[in-house]
Amino acid sequence: MPKIAILIYSTYGHIAELARKEAEGVKAAGGQVDLYQVEETLSEEILKYMKAPGQPHDFKVLTPADVEVLTGYDGFLFGIPSRFGSFPAQWKTFWDATGGLWATGGLHGKYVGQFVSSGTQGGGQEVLPRNTLSIYVHHGMNYVPLGYKDTFAEQTNLEEVHGGSPWGAGTFADSDGSRTPSPLEEKVAFTQGKVFTEVLIKAEGGAAGATNGVQNGAQQKTLDPKAGGATGNDVTGGEAAAAAGVGAGAGAVGAGAGAVGAGAAPAAGAGAAPPADAATATNTGTTAATGAATTEKGAAGTAGASTGAAANTTTAKPTAAASKPATTEKAAGAKKTNPAKDVKEEKSKCCGICTIM
Ligand SMILES: Cc1cc2nc3c(=O)[nH]c(=O)nc-3n(C[C@H](O)[C@H](O)[C@H](O)COP(=O)(O)O)c2cc1C
CATH class of the missing domain: 3.40.50.360 (Flavodoxin domain)
Incomplete structure (x- = not known):
């Protein structure tokens, strides 16, 4: 319980x-x-x-x-x-x-x-x-x-x-x-x-x-x-010894967070943990991704967030964007070569939703 x-x-x-x-x-x-x-x-x-x-x-x-x-x-x-x-x-x-x-x-x-x-x-x-x-x-x-x-x-x-x-x-x-x-x-x-x-x-x-x-x-x-x-x-303030070896379940969730958390949370025990199920992975993905977006690397964080969330439902391996937040200059550079942006420009006359799919 x-x-x-x-x-x-x-x-x-x-x-x-x-x-x-x-x-x-x-x-x-x-x-x-x-x-x-x-x-x-x-x-x-x-x-x-x-x-x-x-x-x-x-x-x-x-x-x-x-x-x-x-x-x-x-x-x-x-x-x-x-x-x-x-x-x-x-x-x-x-x-x-x-x-x-x-x-x-x-x-x-x-x-x-x-x-x-x-x-x-x-x-x-x-x-x-x-x-x-x-x-x-x-x-x-x-x-x-x-x-x-x-x-x-x-x-x-x-x-x-x-x-x-x-x-x-x-x-x-x-x-x-x-x-x-x-x-x-x-x-x-x-x-x-x-x-x-x-x-x-x-x-x-x-x-x-x-x-x-x-x-x-x-x-x-x-x-x-x-x-x-x-x-x-x-x-009551009773002291208890810390539990050793925090469980595989937490490790599984941690692995998900590590995958999307802009490389900020390399979860211990992730290797031993069973894959998180879709629901848990989505949860932690949302959290960590949003957390990434709150960093000072605004543009890079956001990019990492969306990439990371997608990666989280498929693989625990962080993408380059998610694992290494870019500097502002790099983010600007990445923007120039961002294929999604090219697609967006091509579809600029549509509703806009499809450009982020
Ligand atoms: C100093 C102060 C700042 C507040 N700022 C906001 C605000 O920016 N936006 C808003 O919608 N409500 C604001 N509120 C209203 C509070 O959010 C509201 O009173 C509170 O959510 C009620 O919850 P409670 O009854 O549990 O205290 C503010 C209230 C105080 C006292």
């Missing part, structure tokens, strides 16, 4: 509400879930000025001193409200305390899903998740996107306003925070929790004995299953 932590920040409760639906989905798929929130960093005075109702009571506060608690989990569902299309300072403050985990690889190989809230339609439903990728990439975590597969009807529903995207569930709070998550948005959040857990169950199947995915001898804090009170969230 995968252990999943839902970690959020929520000023007005929208993210907290989606998080509870995500938790229901995790449980429906047979996962174990604990609810956490990062610490508030704003003063009471400012929060009062912002008319913030106070942090939700059913989410245990994880302070920067508690970050090692994360090593006791297989995966995370992160809930983040938009701040100018990016994450709030409270979120960054928490992650800025994870340098020790970064150095020891304490979160390496773990899985991440994400859901968001914004006031408006252009407020960050997609760009916010993208803006968080650097944190996950540096920690070596695998982003598991929602995609469309399980929520196609909801995501393609243009009859009503709704948040969410293939990056994950989402809701609109409206500019004054008055809108609450709709049934459609809650359904998507539930489904995300469920399918995220199913992905982890699948990964665990190939990673017997590596439930927590802890590598490099990192120490981990665990939750005492006997403690926890009503919410099961009490952190």
